[in-house]
Every structure is written in structure tokens, then in C-alpha cells.
Amino acid sequence: MAVEFSPEARKRFAAIVGGYPKxxxxxxxxxxxxxxEFGYLSGEAIDYVAKIMGISAARVYSVVTFYTMLNMKPIGRHHIQVCRTLPCALSGAEKITAFIKAKLGIDVGQTTPDGKFTLSEVECLASCGTGPMMQVNDAYYENLTEERVVEILRVLK
Ligand code: FES
Known part of the structure; x- marks a missing residue:
């Protein structure tokens, strides 16, 4: 299926591009x-962006695969991203990730069957003094404990 920006997204695209010298x-x-706009960046979406940006799909693909906040497959309504970089690792990130995996019954990189949660491990989210921490969509949750995770998941459901 061909993907294309909506008229509203086209306006936003023009405004974004207009703000840069190149x-x-x-x-x-x-x-x-x-x-x-599309929910995730499929091969078709990557081709479309390459076309409207006037650059190669390989260049777009290299950027999409570099950043963990860009998704190449559908993700759940709540994207849980646990920081795994050293300061967070030293404060217990691995234990928090294991706890979330057990709680949701999914592995890192998977989505719950009801489509509510996707779990990812990511690099530093610039909140190193308050680890272990995770980002869920646009919100940060810091100083995580298993009890806090239970409460956060309960509220998000
Ligand atoms: S190391 Fe986890 S936020 Fe920086």
C-alpha cells in the first residue's frame, strides 16, 4: 500500500523543511x-520520505536504524524504553527490565498480544542521576523500583 502524508502533515512537512538551511x-x-503520521516507519514510509526529501532510501534507512526512538515495525500504545547504559545499569536497570518482562510476559523487542505495551532497551536518556529509569512514550519515570513499575503499568493499562 502506498503511503502519503495527509494535507495537514504536508503543511507540517513544509514548515519543518523551511526551518533548515538545507x-x-x-x-x-x-x-x-x-x-x-504512519504509526511506524515501514519500507514504504522510508521510500516515501526519501522521495520527498530528495535523498536515497539507503540514507534514510541508515538514520532510521541508528535511532532507537524510530520504529520500523508497529509498536504498542505504550512504548516502554528502559535505559540500559552504565549509570542506570549500575542502579539496577537489568532487574527492572527482567521484572517488566515477567510482568508483561514479553521479551525486549516484543509487543503484548493486546497491543498495549512494547518493551525496548535503549541507551542513555540523559537522566543518569535518577536511574534506573524508563521512558514511556513521551514521559520519564525515574528512580524505579518494582513497586513503582507495578503502579505505572496499572495506571497505563
Ligand atoms: S545512563 Fe540511564 S539515563 Fe543516562
Whole structure:
């Protein structure tokens, strides 16, 4: 199925690109717009972005695969991203990830069958002093304990 921006997204695309001296410099915000518009960045979405940006699909693909916040497959309504970088690892991130895996019955990289949660491990989210921490969609949850995770998941359900 061919993907294409809605008229509203096209306006936002023009505004984003207009804010940069070179079109290619707008690639990352354009990819976020595409992800918002299409839900995730499929091969078709990558081809579409390459076309409207006037660059190769390989270049777009290299950016999409570099950033963990860009998703190439459908994700759950709540995208749980647990930081696994050293400061968070030292404060117990691995234990928190294991707890979430057991609680949701999924592995890292998987989505619950009801489509509510996707679990990812990511690199530093710039909240190193408050680990272990995770980002769920746009919100940060810090100083995590198993009890806090239970409460967070309960509220998100
Ligand atoms: S190491 Fe986890 S937020 Fe920086």
C-alpha cells in the first residue's frame, strides 16, 4: 500500500523543511513526523520520505536504524524504553527490565498480544542521576523500583 502524508502533515512537512538551511538537515524531524503520521516507519514510509526529501532510501534507512526512538515495525500504545547504559545499569536497570518482562510476559523487542505495551532497551536518556529509569512514550519515570513499575503499568493499562 502506498503511503502519503495527509494535507495537514504536508503543511507540517513544509514548515519543518523551511526551518533548515538545507533540506537534508530536516531529516530527523521529518522522520518523527512520518512516524506520527504512519504509526511506524515501514519500507514504504522510508521510500516515501526519501522521495520527498530528495535523498536515497539507503540514507534514510541508515538514520532510521541508528535511532532507537524510530520504529520500523508497529509498536504498542505504550512504548516502554528502559535505559540500559552504565549509570542506570549500575542502579539496577537489568532487574527492572527482567521484572517488566515477567510482568508483561514479553521479551525486549516484543509487543503484548493486546497491543498495549512494547518493551525496548535503549541507551542513555540523559537522566543518569535518577536511574534506573524508563521512558514511556513521551514521559520519564525515574528512580524505579518494582513497586513503582507495578503502579505505572496499572495506571497505563
Ligand atoms: S545512563 Fe540511564 S539515563 Fe543516562
Amino acid at each position: 533540506k537534508e538537515a530536516a531529516l530527523l524531524p521529518v522522520l518523527f513526523l512520518a512516524q506520527e
